[in-house]
Amino acid sequence: MKSGKLLIGLLSGAVAGAVAGILFAPNKGKDTRKAITQKGDDYIKGANRSIHDFTDSINHKVEALKAKTKANMARTKSKEKMNEAKAEMHEMKAS
Secondary structure, eight states: OHHHHHHHHHHHHHHHHHHHHHHTSSSOHHHHHHHHHHHHHHHHHHHHHHHHHHHHHHHHHHHHHHHHHHHHHHHHHHHHHHHHHHHHHHHHHHO
16 A cells, blocks of 8 residues: 555656646746646546547457357357257167
């Protein structure tokens, strides 16, 4: 848990430093606010893209697992049917 708190502290310190650097920059306030807004939008779009890619990846893996499970179930049912047929053949031979 300490490493998580350390990471959060480092990230928040980096963000605070970046914001302070932008706010004390020699640009006009209007330009600075526009730059902050643009950077924020860029980060949000990047995060959304990463989340979307991650969920797509998970969905593909889930679908592949479902297909594999379905194939395994079909194989198991086929083996059961074959064993039933073999048992019936043995019963017919024995009769």
